Amino acid sequence: MAENQAEKRSRRGLLGFVFGRRGLWSKKCTADNGNKTPMRSSNASAPCTSNIQFTKSPGNELNSKKLQEYKVSPEPIQNQTQTQIQRPISKPLSNQYPNNNPGPVQQQARKVVPRESIGLSGELESMIMDNQKAKGMMFGSLGNLKQPGTTAVGNQTTVQNSGYGRKTMEGERQTPVRPISVSNNQDQSGSLCRAISTRMDPETLKIMGNEDYKNGNFVEALALYDAAIAIDPKKAAYRSNKSAALTALGRILEAVFECREAIRMEPHYHRAHHRLANLYLRLGEVENSIYHIKRSGPEADQEDILKAKTVQMHLNKCTEAKRLRDWNNLIKETKNTIASGADAATQVYALQAEAFLKSYRHQEADDALSRCPVFDVEMNTKYYGPIGYAGFLVVWAQVHMSLGRFGEAVEAIQLAAKLDRNNREVSMVLRRVQAVTPARSKGNDFFKAGRFQEASAAYGEVLEHDSRNSVLLCNRAACLFKMGQFDRAIGDSTAALAVRPAYAKARLRRADCNAKLGNWELAVGDYEILRKETPEDDQVIRGLMEAQNHLVKRRGHENL
Known part of the structure; x- marks a missing residue:
């Protein structure tokens, strides 16, 4: 009882004095407060339309009579000074506080407020501030929380979420941020969530999460939803809201599992059904999407059904094109499928990359997979199953190998073999x-030792297994160039460029060979392309100038 009275008194101005932070004014929220007020949305990641507002507390006005009511604890709180917000304070004049009087600001800093007088909101702010300091974050609002999987460039930090939920936060300190895995992020936020959950009301946490979600602070919203779930794990609305935050962060598969859990708790939860339907559509699971659209009640409309059927139509065309080995049509239909809404469908990106590989367009195959959302191994295996994920890894391994990334290829195919030992395609690629x-390693060693004939033979042995590998062709061209076999070197360089037009090293090799043979026009053509791509490359500039000079001289002699 005494604790509740202290909490009530803390809302009368002391919170603003100690923290100078925002206060919480509860109003009715339209963002997922159960089944009574469902939010109409056609997109799972649409911003919440919460009416909750955070207003600034009364400020630094302190009622001295009310302050006397609080008893000062005999033991000072250890982290009390850490919870105060640091504000720039102008240096006092030398005669302002004579006799070394520390002045009112320093006197206030030595005042100690008992823990029970801080209140729930104050304790939450204190915990978040301590957590920010422990992780090297800035003081200030929750909007400055560093998000998992970020890299710092200058004064900006951009979320790396594979194209979803991307946002940029400015004003952070210029400190390098190490990429953090999803599992590590969950472990680090767990202590904060548990600390908050010991005191806060789950509905209050949900309301605060809704406000952060509406403002685009998805990591902070996710932490608050996790805290609410820790207190009341059987509330479906918390799971559904967490799914929305995960979706905004690009963690699509995790969002699916949270929506499933919300529906398990509350089978007729229309909004959760609608969110799950949208997630399944993005993943290319059209039948599951339609199933949940039909159970979304007023949340869904006919447009959702039409969109799902459009994706299904393109998926059927993809299946038929692959059966006929019509790779150009398969490329076209996979692009249409992604554009129609299946923008997180891993299997569609894998189909597109496979079609590019079969068409000997290796660079475009790599570009296709680079657009595919990246999920960790555990989550992929959990959602797609070991066999399904192994099929995707087989394509990845082939793309890596086609571009000379042999280490990544070995890693991917070995993982695929562990997941699906009986797959013939996995065994063949392995x-x-x-x-x-x-x-290939043996060829590199020979080349470094200056044994070009043996290096060329080693690369030729590898090319018997992978005849259109651009890196191996370019390496053999380098050996042939060293041996003065310029015509053969041009042939290998041209073959490498056929499957990988943007391969600058192969183009430079061909230009140098043409220059050696006196094919100045061909050399100038390649050098000019390289100059556009790498305008500051000295080797390219020198080669171009030399080729142009020889070309001008030859044309001058022809005109005589």
Whole structure:
């Protein structure tokens, strides 16, 4: 009882004096307060339309009579000074406080407020401030929380979430941020969530999460929803809101599992059904999407059904194109499928990359997979199953190998073999990678030792297993160039450029060979392309100038 009275008194101005922070004024929220007020939305990641407002507390006005009511604890709180917001304070004049009087500001800093007088909101602010300091974050609002999986460039930090929920936060300190995995992020936020959950009301946490979600602070919103779930794990609305925050952060598979849990708790939860339907559509699971659209009640409309059927139509065309081995049509239909709404469908991106590989367009295959959302191994295996995820890894391994990333290829195919040992395609690609990798390393060693004939033979052995590998072709061209076999070197360089037009090293090799043979027009053409791509490359500039001079001289002699 005494604790409740202290909490009530804390809302009368002391919170503003100690923290100078915002106070919480509860109003009815339209953002997922159960089933009574469902939010109409056609997108799972649409911002919450919460009416909750955070207003600034009365400020630094302190009622001295009310302050006397609080008894000062005999033991000072250890982290009390850490919870205060640091504000810039002008230096006092030398004669302002004579006799070394510390002045009112320093006197206030030595005042100690008992823990029970801080109140729930004050304790939450204190915990968040301590957590920010422990992780090297800035003082200030929750909007300055560093998000998992970020990299700092200058004064900006951009979320790396594979294209979803991307946002930029300015004003952070210029400190390097190490990428953090999803599991590590959950472990680090767990202590904060548990600390908050010991005192806060879950509905209050949800309301605060809704406000952060509405303002685009998705990491902070996620932490608050997690705290609410820790207190009341059986509330479906908390799971559904957490799913929305995860979706905004690009963690689509985790969002699916949270929506499933919300529906398990509350089978007729329309908004959760609608969110899950949108997630399934993005993942290319059209049948599951339609199933949940039909159970979304007033949340869904006919447009949702039409969108799902459009994606299904393009998926059917993809299946037919692959059956006919019509790779150009498969590329077209996978693009249409992604554009229609299946923008997180891993299997569609894998199909597109496979079609590019079959068409010997290796660079475009890599570009296709680079647009695919990236989820960790555990989450992929949990959602797609070991066999399904192994099929995706097979394509990744082939793309890596086609571009000379042999280490990544070995890692991907070995993981696929662990997940699906009985897959013939996995075994075939694994054998090829195991044959290519050591032979390629042997060729590199020979080249470094100046044994170009043996290096060329080693690369040729590898090319028997992978005849259109651009890196191996370019390496052999380098050996042939060193041996003066310029025509053969041009042939290998041209073959490498056929599958990888943007391969600058192969183009430079061909330009140098043409220059050696006196094919100045061809050399100038390649050098000019390289100059546009790398305008500051000295080797390219020198080669271009030399080729142009020789070309001018030859044309001058022809005109005589």
